[in-house]
Amino acid sequence: MASLTDETIHQLEQFLGDWLTDATVPGASIAVVRDGDIAYTGGFGSRELTENSPATPETLYGVASCTKSFTALSIQLLAERGKLRVDDPLSAHLDGIRIEGEDGPITLHDLLTHSSGLPSLGTSTVLLYRLTGVEEYGVPLGDREDFHRHLNGAADEIAGPRGERFMYCNSGYNLLGEVVEELSGTPFDEFVESEILQPLGMERSGMDPAALKEGDAMTPHALKDGGAEATPYPYRPVSLPAGGLIAPVTELTRYLRMQQNGGTFEGTELIAEESLAQAHAGHMERADSEYGYGWQRTDVVGRTLVGHGGSLGVSSSYMGFTEDGEWAIAIGANTTPSPTPPTVAKGVLAILAGEDPEEAVPFFARKxxxxxxxxxxxxxxxxxxxxxxxxxxxxxxxxxxxxxxxxxxxxxxxxxxxxxxxxxxxxxxxxxxxxxxxxxxxxxxxxxxxxxxxxx
Structure with a gap:
């Protein structure tokens, strides 16, 4: 096992402890990899409050949009097997979807990079708020057929030519998951389990919400009136490809190490290095980052951090790695606080690099x-x-x-x-x-x- 100095561990634990206290986070977990080996794991606070059960490095969290890179990887695995090309029109693989870009058919690449011109259609908002009891919008989204109707009704919402505007769209990733099902003949969650999770030894990770009912698993919490209130887990079968994965941070590091190591982990080659390079590349510019296939590239303390965050409103997460191969970080929390795990991860990386987050990371400097x-x-x-x-x-x-x-x-x-x-x-x-x-x-x-x- 790689190691951190006692001083670095002290700074890291003080920083994370302050985050939980200031942001009213009931519980969180972190795993840090250095040069391909686990260097630090920790649980902070409580995974649930009724019995004050502690969060541990093995606590399961709903990692939300961190799922997107698993969806993108599934598409790329099918591409390597000759089932599709990423520049294929969506319509070549799915029937009944009546959305099209201003300048022609929307492609899989457009959906992977959130560059189709399709804006957020609020499907995740409707389902998350409904299932956690926050608010009811009255929008019919009971099953996939409802989702298709909702999507087709928004054809006029396309906001411009393909590739021109970055607009984060969960619906696009849900469509990609349908493509995986159509071409593999396997339900999306089962494909991810058999083709990604099992080869990487991610034995406790998956998309079955029953995993949260027993053992070392988070209780989701909404932040209301300055406190944390337990809520149900918002399981949304139609949105699994956009944000349905449940995993402990320790197992996420196996996935991150495979990403850093060109598609291979502990002797198992999952995907070609060239495919991962395509996924990690910056295809679409954002205000302070670039977006690839389910990954976001950001400059932090002079390094390129390739990662992705996620939020279900009642849980949140981050996983990412430095492109130079030295560091990988995975964080899970059983609520969605401010700052969220992606911002906290930047502070963690600053500490690991020997810098002060209040000087090196814009959010903490501004705060x-x-x-x-x-x-x-x-x-x-x-x-x-x-x-x-x-x-x-x-x-x-x-x-x-x-x-x-x-x-x-x-x-x-x-x-x-x-x-x-x-x-x-x-x-x-x-x-x-x-x-x-x-x-x-x-x-x-x-x-x-x-x-x-x-x-x-």
Whole structure:
């Protein structure tokens, strides 16, 4: 087994413990691989709260959209066997689907890369909210036939030519799963089990929700009113290819090591290295990443991290590996907090690389910076008071005086690295600014005619 230094383990465990506390995560698990060997595993908190059963490295989690790379791999396995080509039109393999791109038939590649022009059609939202008791939309999605009707009714929603716009679409991956079934003659979940999970020795992983009823398995939790509330697991047969896998983080590392090792794990060759390179490549650009076939490429601490996250609203996950082959990380949690596991994984990688997440990872850098600036402020002798709060990637300033209340949005002048200067949008279009100044033991805020002093 590879090893981490005691100091690295201490920093890692402090970071993860703070995450669970700050984000109200009942339980989470992590596994870290270094140079092909397990270097660290850990369980934090409770996999369920009624009996306070601990989370362990072997706890089963619903890993949600981490399933997508398994779906993509299934398509590529069939391609290697001559059953299909990724540039085939969807219509060549599925009948009864009446959606088509503005510039011709939607291909399997388009669906794999979320570049078909088909936007999110809300199928996952409807089913997740329904099955966890959050909300009922009244949309008929009882079975695959309903799903096809829902999809065909959205033909006019195509948002542009194929390959032009990245639009994350769970429905596209569900269609890919149907292609796997059609061409293999095997139910999708059984194909994944026999062709991927079993060869990799992922013995406890699968898509049967019965696995969560006994043994070391998570209880899903929704975050409501500042607390975690147990919910049912949202099992959605029509959405298994988009997000149905259940797995422990330890077994996910077997899959990650196969990905890092060119398609081979412990002497078993699952797929050709060229196919994996195609899956890992950045086919579609996003704001801060590139998307391949069920994988996302992101630059973190000077390395390329190839991974994918997932959320069911009541559980969440991440799995990824550095392209240089040194690190692989898998995280599972029994709720969907903020920050989510994909962001936490970036902080973990920063620690493993010997860097401070608050300096190396934009989310944590912004969070740390905003924590210094948020709070209660007042002017000379308290004539004007104000509150500065975090609002998504910006700050919200609410001031009060005898003339009434005013609310302003403060946008970082440098969005990538928020500092002291913030822009204030106005209806008149005039540029206004707010400036924070730190003076050791206190912070001052200047905007318009005001100078305000942070009280707490």
């Amino acid at each position: 740390s910076r905003f924590e210094k600036l948020t709070g209660e402020y007042e002017s000379y002798r308290g004539i004007t008071t104000a509150t500065v709060e975090r609002e998504a990637g910006a700050l919200r300033l609410t001031s009060e005086s005898a003339l009434g209340e005013e609310t302003l949005t403060l946008l970082p002048a440098d969005p990538e690295n928020p500092g002291d200067e913030f822009d204030i949008p106005t209806m008149a279009g005039a540029k206004k600014t707010a400036t924070f100044e730190e003076h050791g033991d206190h912070v001052d805020l200047y905007y318009d005619r005001n100078r305000l002093h942070k009280q707490r």
